[in-house]
Amino acid sequence: MPARIITSDDEDDLMPPSRPSTVKRVKDEDDDDAPVVKKVKKESSTPKASPKVKKATTTTKVKKESTTNAKKAPVKKTTTTTIKKDPVKQQTVKKTTIKKETVGADGKIKKEETEEAEDVYKWWENDNQDDSIKWETLEHKGVMFPPEYEPLPKSVLMKYDGTPVVLPHAAEEVAGFFGAMLETDHAKNPTFQKNFFNDFKAVLKESGGAKDKDGNNVQIKAFSKCDFSDMYAHFEKMREEKKAMSAAEKKAIKAERDKIEEPFKVCLLNGRKEQVGNFRIEPPGLFRGRGAHPKTGKLKRRVMPEQITINIGKGVPVPEPPAGHKWGEVRHDNSVAWLAMWHENINNSIKYVLFAANSSLKGMSDYKKFEKARELKKHVATIRKDYEKELKSEAMFERQRATAMYLIDVLALRAGGEKGDDEADTVGCCSLRYEHITLSPPNIVEFDFLGKDSIRYHQEVEVSPQVFKNLRIFKKAPKKVGDDIFDRLDPSVLNKHLQNYMPGLTAKVFRTYNASKTMDDQLALIPNEGTVAEKLVKFNAANRAVAILCNHQKTVSKTHGESVGKIEDRINEVVWQKWRHKRMLLDLEPKLLKKEPKLFEDLDELSKEEKTACANRLLEKDSERWTKKFERDNEKLVAEKQKPKPKSELNAKLKDLADTNKQYLKEIKSNKVEGKGTVEKLRAQVEKLETRVTTMRMQLKDKEDNSSVALGTSKMNYIDPRLTVKFSKKYDVPIEKLFTKTLRDKFQWAIQSADEDWEF
Known part of the structure; x- marks a missing residue:
């Protein structure tokens, strides 16, 4: 449906412009930022007041336990808390007093008190946050560098025109980057190959x-004469060995890595421990980029300490750089x-090395971003x-600005910005x-450009007639290929x-x-209403609407079909179990078939072949497990220096599983299952299985609907997290079902500050 035009005569009509309908989706790629069109409902121009944060209150409860013995059972009292505000650090210091009552050997009750101090720092309750000063004291251990390059075995060589060649270690490392990913789509990309080979030759010359x-x-x-197959085989062997x-070995390696990291x-920010985010310096490798990036395959060189600027508080120890090196600069x-x-x-x-997503500074940044969006509602x-008025302005600059605003809003x-000649040709609105x-008349516009991260945005949309007319004017001769549509506008002017x-x-x-x-x-x-699973599917549908609005698309996973097939197999296995339980019911009470025909109308939902496949899959999975x-x-047992179990124990279990499988196949062939248990218990089990099938089918549809939509981007960056908490x-619905552990840490401020009555 064409979007309605709001003219200067419609002064009393404050309805937002309709989002134009999508005529045709030409091609959706893995684009988190190039949007498609969705209709937006009417918004109120009157903002609702922000809810007041409830202040922490302290209650003390005594848990009483009765006993028939003469001695009284231990009584535990819950924590009592006193809260003090530190005006200098804007920090909440929480003093925790733990009271315990225990029964001594003499039968008398003893009282104990211990006091602990811990940081709670609810920064979102502080109304006087200074944007200009990020911290008062800062202490950290610097950055973690990737390990030095370990040369390949002498038997693993690159070949050139069939001849094995010995490479300097610097060049061998770069060749290994390509060799390790030889069978990937990246390595088969001509642009990737060209960029890699140019940088490889440069390193070869240097070394x-x-x-x-x-x-x-x-x-x-010539790249075509290079043979990296021996390198690929070596790295594949290493991957298999790791698997x-x-x-115990994996656990030991992880423990050693954790100890080093x-x-x-962590760092000390204003005296508090805060998590550091990306403390690791990126290792060297081949740049991949997203989408059709022109620099894909170029060498990301090893970062040296001399290139790094350290930022740290005054009067605290500066982290030591690696031996033989020094920092490029130290700032305060x-x-x-x-x-x-x-x-x-x-x-x-x-x-940059930044604070972690769950840190107070990052949380403040997110909070202010979403509060800014709430303020825009006014x-x-x-x-x-x-x-809408300026779309018809006589001043060309105002028309361009209004048209750009329409595209950005609707x-x-x-917004987009200028790019240098050596940068990827990505564009935005301006x-x-x-x-x-x-x-395409009457009002169809086809957009085809590289958006953020070099992701192609190719979309046909229907816009308002006036916007179409303006775009036609902006393309009018003498404009030609290479000329800007909005030649009188840039993001800085628009933002001003x-x-x-x-x-x-x-x-x-x-x-x-x-x-x-x-x-x-x-x-x-x-x-x-409904189950948690049903509510979760509906929540995902709402999230999907936002992802479509922002066009947070993703390429359908190569394993998507296989993944869907496995879920369908699991559904069939539950349906088969439901069939078995219904056959047991009929074995115990045959008259039920005539008394309750609806209960048994799906007995033939699966064919004999499908049931057999289910039974065989169950045997295979159980045997593997x-x-x-x-x-x-x-x-x-071996790690604890104990005698391992004999193989006969496993063989006996596998034989039991095989015997059970034979019984299942016999049931399928005869279409009869011996009744076990009571009719009431079997009925209850059938109901559970039917609910489970319904839930699984709902989740499967949700997975298929989300196969080409990236829900995480909008949930992490664009949707106010307090809406999810609400x-x-x-x-x-448990917050764990809606936010991953990472997002729960990142949005702890939202989880603690919003309630079911919070309003955006």
């Missing part, structure tokens, strides 16, 4: 060149929230009304060029204009606002 076994120089000029490690994982800048930085060589962009109707396009837009409506408002706030508003509207449509358990148990508390 002394290749030689044959006799020490003669070998000129490596074959025992659980431990000092880097408390106006920034990073611990270290360096320039990477692919795009010459800056990489102004969005006015902004939309103004840009199509959820990013940097769209003549060739990125194709117009937006700040006239609201301090700090930028174009990107609209994506957060529209995503959260859409989620809020979708959740309001969900009835508070028991075999692995037997091997794990024996590994543990849903959890209002609909009695």
Whole structure:
């Protein structure tokens, strides 16, 4: 349906512009940021007040336990808490007093008190946060460098034109990067191959060149003559050896790795322990990029300490760089929230070591982002009304600005920005060029460009007639391929204009606002009924609506079909078990078939072949499970220097499983199952199995619906997490079902501050 135009005469109509309908999805790729179109419901221009955070209260409960003995049982009292505010650090210091009553040997009750102190720091309850000062004291252990390169065995060589060649270690490492991924799609990409080979030759030249076994120089000029198969085989062997490690060996390796990483994982921020995020320096390797990135395959060089700037508080020990090296610079800048930085060589962009997602500083940043989106609710109707008027402005600049605002608001396009000649040709709304837009009357626009992360955005949409007319004007001759559509506009000008409506408002706030508003509207449509699994499917459908709005697409996994097939197999196995239980019912009470025909109308849901396949799969899975358990148990016994179990024990179990399988196959062939137990218990079991089948089929549909949509991006970055917390508390859905452990840590502030009455 064509979008309605709001003209300057419609001053009383503050309804947001309709999101134009999608005419045709040309091609969806793994694009987290290039949006498709979705209709947005009418919003109120009056914001609802933010809920007040409930202050912590302390209660003391005494748990009484009665006993028939003369002695009184121990009585435990819950924690009593006193809270003090530290105005300097804006920190909540929690003093915990633990009271215990225990019965001594003499029968008398003894009282004990212990006091502990712990940091609780509920920063979201503090209204006076200073944006200009990120920290007062900061102490950390620096960064963790990747291990030095370990040369390959002398027998593992790259071949050139059939001749094994010896490479300097620096060049061998780069060749190994390609060899390790020889059978991947990346390594088969011509752009990846070209970029890799150019950088490989440069490193080869820097490090002394290749030689044959006799020490003669070998000129490596053609990629097609390079043979990395021996390297690939070596790395595959290493991968298989790693997989074959025992659980104890893997556990020991992990423990050693954790011990090395431990000092880097935390820092002291204003005297509090905080988690550090990406404390590891990126190891060297081949750049992959997302989508059709022009620099895919280029060498990410090893980062040296001399390239790194350390940021740390004054008067505390500066972390020691690796032996023989020194830091590029040491700063004491408390106006920034990073611990270290360096320039990477692919795009010459800056990489930062930041606080972890669950840290207070990162939490504050997220909180302010979502609060900014909530504030936009007060102004969005006015902004939309103004840009609808300016779509017909006589001033070309105003028309371009209004059209760009329409695309950013209604199509959820990013604002975009200028790119250098050596950067990927990615664009946003303001940097769209003549060739990125194709117009088809009456009002169909085809967009085709590389969005953020070089992900192709190729979409045909229906826009309002006035927007179509404006785009046709913006493409009018003498404009040609390579010319900007919005030649009088750039993101900085647009953002400056937006700040006239609201301090700090930028174009990107609209994506957060529209995503959260859409989620809020979708959740309001969900009835508070059904099982947790049913509610979860409906929540995912709401989340999916937001992902589609923001076009957070992903490529369907190569293993998706296999994964769906396994779920369908599991559903069939439950259906088969349901058939067995119903046959048991009929064996115990044959008259039920005539008394309750509906209960047995699905007896032939599976064919004999499908039931047989289910029985055989069950045998295979159970045999594998028991075999692995037997091997794990024996590994543990050997590690504890005990005698392992005899193989005969496993063989006996496998024989039992095979005998059970024979019985199942006999049941399937005869279409009869011997009744065991009572009719009541069998009925109850049938009901459970039917509920389980319904739930599994619902989850399968949810999985298929989400196969090409990335729900995580919108949930992590665009949907206000307090909406998810509200849903959890209002609909009695465990937060663990909605947020992963990582997101629960990241959004702890939302989990503790929002309730079922919270309003976006």
